[in-house]
Amino acid sequence: MKAIIYTSVGGSDVLELTELPVPEPGPGEVRVRVTISGVNATDWKCRQFGHVRGELLYPVVVPHHDGSGVIDAVGVGVDPARAGQRVWLWDAAWRRPGGTAAEYVVVPQRQAVPLPPDVSYEIGASVGLPAVAAHACLLAGRDAPDRLGPGALAGRRVLVVGGTGTLGHAAIQLAVWSGAEVVATASRPDQERRVRAAGAQHVVDYRAATAAADVRAVAAAGVDLIVQVAASAYAETDLEVLATGGTVAVYATEGRGQVTLPTAVLMGRNVRYQFVLGTTLPPAAKDVAVGDVAAAVGAGALDVGDASGLPLLRFPLERTRDAHDAVQAGSAGKVLVDVATF
Secondary structure (H helix, E strand, C coil), X not given: CEEEEECCCCCHHHCEEEECCCCCCCCCEEEEEEEEEEXXXXXXXXXXXXXXXXXXXXXXXXXXXXXXXXXXEECCCXXXXXCCCEEEECCCCCCCCECCCECEEEEEHHHEEECCCCCCHHHHHHCHHHHHHHHHHHCCCCCCCCCCCCCCCCCCEEEECCCXXXXXXXXXXXXXXXXXXXXXXXXXXXXXXXXXXXXXXXXXXXXXCCHHHHHHHHCCCCEEEEEECCCCCCHHHHHHHEEEEEEEEECCCCCCCCCCCCHHHHHHCCCEEEECCHHHXXXXXXXXXXXXXXXXXXXXXXXXEHHHCECEEEEEHHHHHHHHHHHHCCCCCEEEEECCCC
16 A cells, blocks of 8 residues: 655654555554544654654654545444445544555544544544543633533633634534534734634634734634634733633643733633643543534534635645645635545
8 A cells, every 4th residue: 555654753854755554453453444544733743753752652653533435445343335445534544554645544443433424534534632622621610511512512602712723613513513602813914804704703812912902803802712822922812701610721832832820810800721632531531522522523613624614724634745735824714635436
């Protein structure tokens, strides 16, 4: 099979297109013929900085956690009827050497989630890490429900900072699906169009001097939850717009950013910070997230493409280097790698 590999850490030039043996599924596993591979920031960061202390966990790594395709073989203990099933994949390369940047990938069967027949492979390859992490952010607040779904966040105000990114986009869609009132940030007209297309009811420019007043204009008592991409850059504004007892859920590191917080203010207002990394969520939490994301996908609540505010940027497998560079450069939209055609 054709596959993208890397054998050392470094820039995108360490990625190579090569031929590997087609893997065989073991007990409890399925083999998926990959249609589309989804690229996330985690993928280029693992490639550039290594998996542990600057080193790789395996001598040969096939990257990418997310993807979509069709199960073509099953291992012992897996229902044979799953062969031929359309699926979306999550965490394919987490603590495993083989990700979705290949024509075939083997994963534990729970990591291959049925994809409804009316849902595109593009959507399937775009959920995974972004939607699972967004789910964790949305359930980080005080007295949060156990699950997301219609009505679960009714009466709550959620501010999504960075709503044009893949995780922010998923957070907007999942929050709206669950009944929240969503405020999203945008600093340009094209960004405002995109977050509104995702479902945000209100839009503010978080870089403006009036940002806090603009949020308070639509949420006088403050927002209950902030889904935050830049905690160190916006810490002061976050505290100005956060309601008493509110939560800031942080899902990005800003490189080596450091967050400085006024302890007395946080204590006095019973504010909490929750830092989120989708890959390291406890298994039970991840199962809940995947279940809720699957329900949202089935309900049509998670979508991608221009009409939904998340443009698609596509590359063939042999241009995976360019795909990584696009994500690392902060390209607008979702980056996908086309692997096979069904």
